[in-house]
Amino acid sequence: MAKERVDVLAYKQGLFETREQAKRGVMAGLVVAVLNGERFDKPGEKIPDDTELKLKGEKLKYVSRGGLKLEKALQVFGLSVDGATTIDIGASTGGFTDVMLQNGAELIFAVDVGTNQLAWKLRQDPRVVSMEQFNFRYAEKTDFEQEPSFASIDVSFISLSLILPALHRVLADQGQVVALVKPQFEAGREQIGKNGIICDAKVHQNVLESVTSMAVEQGFSVLGLDYSPIQGGHGNIEFLAYLKKEDGASNQVALEIEKVVERAHREFKDE
Template sequence: MRLDSFITEKFNLKSRTYANRIIKDGLVSVDSKTVTQPSKEIIGTEVVELIKKEAFASFGGEKLKKAIEHFNISVTNKFCVDIGCSNGGFTDCLLKNGASKVIAVDVGECALPNELLCDSRVSFIKFNARNLSLDQTKNPADFVCLDCSFISLKLLLKPVCDVLKEGREAVLLIKPQFEVGKKALSKNGIVTDKKAEEFAVVSIEEFAKNIGFIICGITESPKKDTDKNTEYLLYVKKKTHAIC
């Protein structure tokens, strides 16, 4: 049996998708060794364990935590929208910082852990964020956070603007590896052209300003491994009377 299928059954996880992601995050051990391959075959005699959880449902929570602390953001009693929720790091961080309600949006199958899905403050929507609007959120959000891969952030800025209240804030993760083009990447998807990276970040800031955001700040996002791409937490506020 595959490792992801095995731990889904053994630990009563929400889905194999969630199991797949926590394995890749290095949170599963087989015979005391961390395994990051979901397809690893398990025969049943191995000792398979979940490694002690991080502070949040995933490492993504550490990223949002840094933004909240660095920019002195309060989400207490706020209605929040988490775009690209994946396995719930941002959503978990929002709840632990006092959010009153979180709509968690992802284009893929739900990978939120059970403890988040069972929380009455959390609602999951499987939806392509490129088309997100008030039709899905029903009400404008007090705060939006976003962490999406394999898509340019420029394609998601208008939907963010559409669902955010005027004068309210958002934290958006800029991932240069999905902005710079293939020529600026190594075979492993690492940005090798730093000028292209800088241009991509500035280009996103300018695009955001042009559609109705004020740029309030930017900082590097935490990362687990030093050999991974540098990503950036962009802190913005929607202008009053913004026309997205």
Template sequence: MRLDQYLVEKGLAKSRTWAKQLILEGKICTNGYILSKPSLEIKGVLLESLEQNLTLIPKRFISRAGQKLWHYLEKYPIDCYNKVILDVGSSTGGFAQVLLEKGAMRVICVDVGKDQLDPSLKTHPQIELHERCDIRYFKTSTMHDLLTCDVSFISLHLLLKTLLPLSRRYLLLFKPQFEVGRFVKRNKRGVVMDFNATRQCLENFIKEAQGYGLKVMRIEESGLKGKEGNVEFFIDLQR
């Protein structure tokens, strides 16, 4: 049985069209994993998992980034309650929204862009916004309880040294499309097709982080792919 049909039969969607929309929006989850293919065959272990732990996510996220972070933290909780968190590459505020929902006392949003943060967050009393600000030139004396990072069009290698003094705990989103270089094979949408290159870049980054004395707490594939279909990874580091 297909996933979309399963949702209809269980009464979670009124039609297969409705079920397909829920699936493509990343709202069907089991044991922390997002099920993103309407045609996914439901049988065996997966069927057992769905019967025991199927989650239909009702909330609307500001962005896909928020969905990615929410699913990661549901599976691997990081204590955000009453914490001061620095969000690098805040963009529309997907990460910031989730961090506030998880109890953050204050979220400092830093982004090189302007007028991107969702209006609901721009006026939020617990948000401190720094627009048109490259994190490499961000000045602060605060030691943040947690640093989250979701950046595009720049490699994490170029930022790691800058991030080190800003926190002791880091949750970074590793995006292969901005790490492997221009000459690695991609499809028409820019999705990296050379998985060996992705693995090598990820390993190199981890070695660099360890060289700075950071402990790798976890490396986990994001439950939701990038917008064009790239497989991305959360890297949890601590010092």
């Protein structure tokens, strides 16, 4: 498990505007872990880089800060899950599931290969079906008691090319998808830098061109593209893609890719 300084992690997760502010905030005891409330007061302390942090006393909008990714996607792509049956692929703690619940989803299949990760309050919600130790790449329509019309994807250590074929089998016709594109899991090894970080905008562009073309080949139109408001592991820039399962699938963002990558790099240039 890779580790990162507490102050750097707090800065990358957007708790402070500058690294100096993050350093002072940690020293003042303002930074705590979301999971167990552990307080950190040494800026240089190294902790696992997937540790979610928050400010002391801060009430998070969702069970995971990662929920902000799907929140942005619903807003910028103009999507609604109100009354829908949905799948959260790579649910983990349940940030995306929480967003769907708060936006009126009727039934959510929270799918993850892991176990005991989904937040307790989501496990207790009758609208949530927790499907642990479930490898979605082998999913079939019969695995789900209702046909979903919306899906979110936030998976790690696996390419979307292994997820979309299964999703095409499971999702309703005209079903909508928000997929988090993680270049560090899509690019070739030779394109990935030290500590698994991709800093090259050209690599990001190539990955998005490849992933969007692949999505069309799998029967999904690509209707929207933007960057994630939160960086991924090690500070990697990630992207949000809006897909739709339909006949005659097409790529409607091909001419936007370069501009989206440029905006993302401007947003995170100092991080």
